[in-house]
Amino acid sequence: MGSKRIMTSSSNTTKKRIIFCDFDGTITVNDNIVAIIRHFNPPGWEAIANKVIGQEISIRDGVGQMFRLLPSLMQKEVVEFGITNAKIREGFADLLAYCKEADIEFYVTSGGIEFFVYPILEPFGIPQDHIYCNGSDFSGEQIEITWPHPCDGHCTNDCGMCKTTIMRRFPANEYERILIGDSVTDFEGAKLADTVFSRSILTEKCRELGLPHFEFQDFHDIIKQLKLA
Numbered sequence: 001m002g003s004k005r006i007m008t009s010s011s012n013t014t015k016k017r018i019i020f021c022d023f024d025g026t027i028t029v030n031d032n033i034v035a036i037i038r039h040f041n042p043p044g045w046e047a048i049a050n051k052v053i054g055q056e057i058s059i060r061d062g063v064g065q066m067f068r069l070l071p072s073l074m075q076k077e078v079v080e081f082g083i084t085n086a087k088i089r090e091g092f093a094d095l096l097a098y099c100k101e102a103d104i105e106f107y108v109t110s111g112g113i114e115f116f117v118y119p120i121l122e123p124f125g126i127p128q129d130h131i132y133c134n135g136s137d138f139s140g141e142q143i144e145i146t147w148p149h150p151c152d153g154h155c156t157n158d159c160g161m162c163k164t165t166i167m168r169r170f171p172a173n174e175y176e177r178i179l180i181g182d183s184v185t186d187f188e189g190a191k192l193a194d195t196v197f198s199r200s201i202l203t204e205k206c207r208e209l210g211l212p213h214f215e216f217q218d219f220h221d222i223i224k225q226l227k228l229a
C-alpha cells in the first residue's frame, strides 16, 4: 500500500490512526485477573471486585487488594494458571496484520499484569515497547502488584495503568485515537478516544454517557468497520 496517511471520515485533515487495545476480556476472551482470583478463591475477593465494578474504590486499589490476598509462595501456580487459562479472541492476528498493511499504530494498553500479558502475547510479535501493563513483586509474603504507568496530572482516577496518560502522548490533532475495550479499565480512555470499539460493560457505559461506539464480538468485526471508515 502506497499511502501512509489515512483520511478520517470526520474531517478533511489527514490523521494517523492509532489503536489502544485492552488485553483482559478484549484480546483474551475472559478477564485473566478475575479468572486467577476466582480460581484460587481467597476469602474476601468478591466484595473487593464488586467495589471496583461499582467504582467505589479505584482499579489500582482493588487489584492491589485482591492479589494481596494470595501468598507469594503460590507464584508458580498463579503464573502458570494465568498463562494457560487464557484464550485469544478470534481475529486478533488478522487485526495485527491489517494494522501493518494499513499503517495503523497498535498499542496494547492493559490493566493486566506482565507475568501473564507478555507470555500470552509472545507469539504475536508485538514490540515490547508497544505493550503497557502493570508489574508484580513476589518478594514479600503476599503478592504485590506494581504500577509503572500511573496517572499523569490530568487524570484523577487512580487507574493503576493509566490509559488516558498513554493516549495523551499522541495528540488529537495528529492522531485518530481508537480505543478497543470491554470494561471498567476502559471507561476513561473511551471518553478521550475518537472511535470506541466496545463490548460488555464498556458498551453499557458508552450508552449511559452517550458516547458513540461500535459493538464487537471478535476482531473481524473491527477490521470490517476500520475498512469502511
Ligand SMILES: [Mg+2]
Binding pocket: 022, 023, 024, 025, 026, 031, 181, 182, 183, 185
Ligand atoms: Mg478488559
Ligand SMILES: [Zn+2]
Binding pocket: 150, 151, 152, 155, 156, 157, 158, 159, 160, 161, 162, 163, 164, 165, 188
Ligand atoms: Zn488515570
